[in-house]
Amino acid sequence: MEKTKNNQFMQVEIPDGITSFLEKKSGIFRNEKTPSYGVTEIVRCLRKSFYERTKKKRKSKKSLDNLWPTVRGDLLHQMTTAYNWNELDMDFQIPLGNDNSGTISGRLDMYDWKTKTIIDLKTTKDVYTQAEEGTIPKKEDILQIQCYGTIFSNIIPIQELVLVYADLNDMLAFRIANEDKTWWLKERILELEQGISDKKPPKREISKLCYFCRFFNECNPNESNIIIPEKSGSELNTQKGVK
Numbered sequence: 001m002e003k004t005k006n007n008q009f010m011q012v013e014i015p016d017g018i019t020s021f022l023e024k025k026s027g028i029f030r031n032e033k034t035p036s037y038g039v040t041e042i043v044r045c046l047r048k049s050f051y052e053r054t055k056k057k058r059k060s061k062k063s064l065d066n067l068w069p070t071v072r073g074d075l076l077h078q079m080t081t082a083y084n085w086n087e088l089d090m091d092f093q094i095p096l097g098n099d100n101s102g103t104i105s106g107r108l109d110m111y112d113w114k115t116k117t118i119i120d121l122k123t124t125k126d127v128y129t130q131a132e133e134g135t136i137p138k139k140e141d142i143l144q145i146q147c148y149g150t151i152f153s154n155i156i157p158i159q160e161l162v163l164v165y166a167d168l169n170d171m172l173a174f175r176i177a178n179e180d181k182t183w184w185l186k187e188r189i190l191e192l193e194q195g196i197s198d199k200k201p202p203k204r205e206i207s208k209l210c211y212f213c214r215f216f217n218e219c220n221p222n223e224s225n226i227i228i229p230e231k232s233g234s235e236l237n238t239q240k241g242v243k
Contacts, residue, residue, distance in 0.1 A: 036103040039151070042188045043143045044209075046202040050195050051215040080121060085111035092151035094186050102189045106148050117160040118152065120145045127170045137163050137174045143181070150181040 041049040080086040088108040093101045110119040122141060130136045145161045152158060161176040195202045201219070210216060 036105065037189065037192070039104060039106040039144055039147045042104065042185055042192070043140050043147060045205040045207070045213070046188060046192050046195070047204055047219055048213055048215055049192055050201045051218065053192075053196055054199070080109045083110040083112060083119070085113055088152070090151055090155070092154070094182065094189065096186060096190060096193075102186075102193070104147070104151055104185055104189075106151055108148055108152060111152075111156065113156075115160060116157045117162055118145060118148055118158055119162045119164060120148065121164045121166060123166050125167050127165050127167045127172050130165070131172055136165050136172070137176065142176050145176050146179050147181045147185060149178050150185070153180075 037049075041052075086109060088111060090106055090108070092104045092106070094104060096102050108118055109121045111117070112119060120141070122136075124130065124136075127136070141163055145163055149158050149161050158178065161178050163174045163176055165172050165174075191202050204219060210219070213219065
């Protein structure tokens with residue numbers, strides 16, 4: 001039976017304003033004038049960021065499939081309102097050489113102006129199990145908050161960095177070393193920019209996260225002859241966490 005065309009409505013793309021709102025809530029920022037990246041894109045596996053930047057259809061699919069659940073499921077992040085200074089946005093310019101610069105964008109969850117402390121909240125599952133297994137704090141989370149400390153240090157005084165992991169029952173906090181990551185960010189941006197320019201992905205960064213990457217088959221990490229670490233039960237649950 002032939003379907004009757006309805007002239008009263010038709011499916012269209014999600015309005016740009018809503019997509020932009022969800023992207024910002026998910027830590028994604030866009031600036032077409034200069035190379036511009038969110039902290040997450042630079043901290044995580046550059047090969048994954050390369051694929052997302054060069055595969056337009058997949059990047060669009062991410063906006064529809066992942067951005068809304070990320071915001072919808074982020075109820076625990078309402079606790080960021082415990083501080084008057086929360087959800088702070090920042091663009092940080094990094095000289096890349098040859099009179100070029102790149103932009104790193106980030107958003108702070110919380111800032112305690114009394115103690116000059118940046119606080120980043122990570123919602124997950126089985127906090128204490130992960131702590132016992134030594135899977136938190138995660139390397140990428142440590143790098144992320146250190147990058148926040150770097151890009152925000154020009155406008156607010158920063159003495160401490162604190163990572164807070166929370167599930168529906170428990171919370172754990174970790175103080176993180178405050179290190180200047182300007183040079184590290186520059187090198188990562190240059191590596192990713194070079195890969196995009198040459199249409200060649202950066203080197204593989206093998207980790208347990210490879211199991212959950214939607215570019216697993218395209219990247220083919222097993223080809224590198226490096227054994228991917230086994231994933232634990234708590235890490236399987238963590239990948240379904242919020243942030």
